[in-house]
Amino acid sequence: MIITTIAMIATLSYGSGDLEKLPQAWNAAVEAAVSKGVAGEIGLTDRSATLYLRAVSAPGRSHRTGAIWRWASVTKQITATLVMQEVAARRLSLDDTLLARLPEFSGPTAARITVRMLLQHTSGLPNPDDTATANAQAMPAFYTRSKVGADGKTDAFGYCAGKPKAEPGTGFSYNNCDFIVLGAVLERATGRSFAQLVQERIARPLKLGSLALASDGNTPPMVRGHLDATQPEPSFNLATFGPSGGLYGDSADLLAFDRALLSGELLDRPNTELAWSGEPKLGYVALGVWAFPAALRGCGGPVRLVERRGEIGGVEVRNLIAPEIGRAIVVFADRSDVDFGEIWQGKGISFDLASAGFCP
Numbered sequence: 001m002i003i004t005t006i007a008m009i010a011t012l013s014y015g016s017g018d019l020e021k022l023p024q025a026w027n028a029a030v031e032a033a034v035s036k037g038v039a040g041e042i043g044l045t046d047r048s049a050t051l052y053l054r055a056v057s058a059p060g061r062s063h064r065t066g067a068i069w070r071w072a073s074v075t076k077q078i079t080a081t082l083v084m085q086e087v088a089a090r091r092l093s094l095d096d097t098l099l100a101r102l103p104e105f106s107g108p109t110a111a112r113i114t115v116r117m118l119l120q121h122t123s124g125l126p127n128p129d130d131t132a133t134a135n136a137q138a139m140p141a142f143y144t145r146s147k148v149g150a151d152g153k154t155d156a157f158g159y160c161a162g163k164p165k166a167e168p169g170t171g172f173s174y175n176n177c178d179f180i181v182l183g184a185v186l187e188r189a190t191g192r193s194f195a196q197l198v199q200e201r202i203a204r205p206l207k208l209g210s211l212a213l214a215s216d217g218n219t220p221p222m223v224r225g226h227l228d229a230t231q232p233e234p235s236f237n238l239a240t241f242g243p244s245g246g247l248y249g250d251s252a253d254l255l256a257f258d259r260a261l262l263s264g265e266l267l268d269r270p271n272t273e274l275a276w277s278g279e280p281k282l283g284y285v286a287l288g289v290w291a292f293p294a295a296l297r298g299c300g301g302p303v304r305l306v307e308r309r310g311e312i313g314g315v316e317v318r319n320l321i322a323p324e325i326g327r328a329i330v331v332f333a334d335r336s337d338v339d340f341g342e343i344w345q346g347k348g349i350s351f352d353l354a355s356a357g358f359c360p
Contacts, residue, residue: 025298029356030054033331033349036339039063040223040332041251044357047262047326050255061334066250068210068222069332070238072310074254074319075247076179080119080275080288081266082186082197088271092189094119094287101185107161112168115185118178119287120279124166125177126159139234139313143241147216152194152242156184172282176244179288183243194243203253206260211249214238222248225314225334233313233336245312251330258321258328276306276323294343296351298359305343305354311336318350322358329357 030042039058044051055063071078086092094116098105101115109124117123128142142159160177183194190197195213203211216239225233238246260266267275278284278291286306293302303322310317316338318331331340331353341348 025356025360026052029352030056032352034058036349037335038331038333038338038349040334041065041067041069041330042353043251043255043330045255045259045328045330047259049259050252051327053252053255063223063334066252068220068248068250069317070214070222070245070310070312070315071247071249071254072241072245072312072315072317074308074310074317075241075243075245076288077308077319078198078202078247078257079179079182079186079194079243081261082201083115083119083182084267084271084275084287085201086186086189087274088268092185098181098185102156102181102188105157105161105181105184107164109164109168110161114168115182116287117168118182118185120282120285121172121174121178122169122282123175123178123181124164124168124170124173125175125181126162126165127173127175128155128159128177129175130165131159139236143236145240146237152180152183152246153187155240155242156181172285176241179244180242186243198247202257202266206253206256206265208249208253208256210253211247211257214241214246214248219248223315223332223334225316225336227314228335228337233315236313238312241312245310251332254319254330255328258319258330261321262323262326262328276304292344294354295346296343296359297346297355299355303354303358307343316340320350320354322354325358327358329353 034056039056039061040063041055043053053065055065057063096115098110098113113123129140131140131142160181187193198213219238227233275287276291278286284290284292290307292305294305296303304324306321308319314336316333316336321328340350343351343354
């Protein structure tokens, strides 16, 4: 079974880098990931170039490099980078409140919610995932709307300004409204739409030809996923995720984004470090990402990792950066039931790839 599956791996492309250290451990980790159900794309980059990019297929699930994937909650990492650019320019502060930045935001806790709380999911705002399910696969109705209300600004001042779930700052609770509202904060602070900011500050400077924000009726065909071996993903409108999950692009563009973060091209080092400072009391959540020390196989000591996961429907994304080592790993998978494991447990797909890619 493993031999059959591995035989379906697509043509490999390499960039510059320490290639002599890649094939044995890295290829073994990729093969193990495929044997455990990963079909999609797997990539590895250092600060200067893509070292490795493969499309990996499985029976009935063929893939190719260059395909368009939804980036899902990796969008939040882009949103956080845009926010930190404003912080670096001193046009925004992490301690600014929603009341100060968005006076028309009608939520009753606006005076106590800060930009930092939104970035760390401690705002207590309403959660779109709590809306009634809209189909048999239990997709919340918030994400199935079309046309009316299906954009970040409308939702930021509408649903997300509704009855709070908790008092701000009292605890971590993952919530897409946090980043939908951050999108509105960015738009107010810059005078540009979120889609324009992505293009002007991320896509064009880095020459990312595929990166864009989903919009009603104007989203290209992209890889669709499955919930398991037989069940296709439910219907939804990617545009409703906005700055929390609405970006799409190819895997090469995500690797290039990671290189820009590693090299300081998008954000200066002090603010990058601030964004990548995980809070142990909150489960190592940082600003739009998670940052934590990990004991990887082959490294002499703990390695700091910056992780951003994404999942919408049947597509999963893993974006993993090792700042001190200067490398990043990107994985797109077409089934949501793939068990990547937890790196801190010292086993599983993510642990094996991280060990092979960061500790060759």
